[in-house]
Amino acid sequence: MTTPPTAPSAPDHSLIAGSLPRYATPAILVGSLAVVAAVLALLGAFSIPVWVILGIVLFALANYITSRVVEGGRKATDRFVTTVVYCAFGLALIPLVTVLWTAVANGIERFNPYFLTYTMRGVFGGMDAGGAYHAILGTLMITALATLISVPIGLMTAVYLVEYGKGSLARGITFFVDVMTGIPSIVAGLFAYALFALFFGPGIRMGIIGAVALSVLMIPVVVRSSEEMLKLVPNELREASYALGVPKWLTIVNVVIPTALAGIVTGVTIAIARIIGETAPLLIVCGVVDSLNLNPFDGRMMTLPVYVFRQYSQGLAPNGVVTINYDRAWAAALTLIIIVMLLNLIARLISYFFSPKTGR
Numbered sequence: 001m002t003t004p005p006t007a008p009s010a011p012d013h014s015l016i017a018g019s020l021p022r023y024a025t026p027a028i029l030v031g032s033l034a035v036v037a038a039v040l041a042l043l044g045a046f047s048i049p050v051w052v053i054l055g056i057v058l059f060a061l062a063n064y065i066t067s068r069v070v071e072g073g074r075k076a077t078d079r080f081v082t083t084v085v086y087c088a089f090g091l092a093l094i095p096l097v098t099v100l101w102t103a104v105a106n107g108i109e110r111f112n113p114y115f116l117t118y119t120m121r122g123v124f125g126g127m128d129a130g131g132a133y134h135a136i137l138g139t140l141m142i143t144a145l146a147t148l149i150s151v152p153i154g155l156m157t158a159v160y161l162v163e164y165g166k167g168s169l170a171r172g173i174t175f176f177v178d179v180m181t182g183i184p185s186i187v188a189g190l191f192a193y194a195l196f197a198l199f200f201g202p203g204i205r206m207g208i209i210g211a212v213a214l215s216v217l218m219i220p221v222v223v224r225s226s227e228e229m230l231k232l233v234p235n236e237l238r239e240a241s242y243a244l245g246v247p248k249w250l251t252i253v254n255v256v257i258p259t260a261l262a263g264i265v266t267g268v269t270i271a272i273a274r275i276i277g278e279t280a281p282l283l284i285v286c287g288v289v290d291s292l293n294l295n296p297f298d299g300r301m302m303t304l305p306v307y308v309f310r311q312y313s314q315g316l317a318p319n320g321v322v323t324i325n326y327d328r329a330w331a332a333a334l335t336l337i338i339i340v341m342l343l344n345l346i347a348r349l350i351s352y353f354f355s356p357k358t359g360r
Helices: 024-043 048-071 071-108 113-117 134-166 167-181 185-202 207-230 236-244 250-258 260-277 280-285 304-314 324-354
Strands: none
Touching: 024 048, 048 071, 071 134, 071 324, 113 134, 113 324, 134 167, 134 207, 134 250, 134 260, 134 304, 134 324, 167 207, 185 207, 185 280, 207 280, 236 250, 250 260, 260 324, 280 304, 304 324
């Protein structure tokens, strides 16, 4: 009686084969954290930040030594660099996660439909009332106006620099765009105030002035991001369009800009996120108001950053809900974060549906 042939077994990846098994890295990480925790506990100096930092350092060393003994110096160096990259990524996430957690933890209690649909009209002291409805609409209107001003100017400037710009004029525009990128926001606010004060006199406060001030900060970001995206469009696409007899301006409109649309929309979104949280210029040119104003060309308008500053600067209330001002400030900050996240989501959807189909 003959026995049936057996299937060949899978290759062995044990330590003998010169390669660490998959569970080795997680096991070394857990062991390193356990050893550091035990040592800190014995010394009576245990704290989470020290534990995490020393644990990661011990893990990097132990992982490198183990890999060098088993796999050799080349693979050990690769594992060490990978560990450093992951640690840098984790460090970059710490401020973002901390800010989000702090805003949610402090603002979620006051963040409710009442807060989003009522203004501060008639609210004073420690009254358990008042919302940010007027500030939310003011922020959206002023940001939308700033976007309407900045995107055409920034995009056409980028098209000029990439498609037409040569010589000293192009270099001059590039230089001034770089200079505008570093302008302090308070200077942009003073510029917009001085510009409108020439026509309407001193003391003028309007929402449109805030939009102009924000556009000064937004235009260089739009120019830079759009310029880089337009440069990425292959010249072969332009040459193919020219070969068909299409004029240059029509090639830019129908070929170049649609090809770079996804990157341009992303750049515009970054620019909006850059300006929507500005406080100093809006505090100068838009002022402070407790009521709803839907006309950006007449009177003061409230915005969320100024609302947060206003509530926080009032401090503890003398009666009623003592911490009501701080609660409103955190709730408004959480609202601003959610608006930025929604704008990013909308921009992603726009870039997905309007970018060339071959790019998906």
